[in-house]
Amino acid sequence: RIDDKVITEFFLKVMDNYMKWCKYLRIRSAWS
Incomplete structure (x- = not known):
């Protein structure tokens, strides 16, 4: 299974x- 730490780092x-x-x-929208 995927490590929780890997999931957390990916999410962050x-x-x-x-x-x-x-x-x-x-x-960008402010400049247009």
Whole structure:
């Protein structure tokens, strides 16, 4: 079975990328 630590790290990485993407989109929409 997959280790919980691996799942947690993967989840945090995905969430981090998601937050960066949201910030990026907000900045872009503010400039348009």
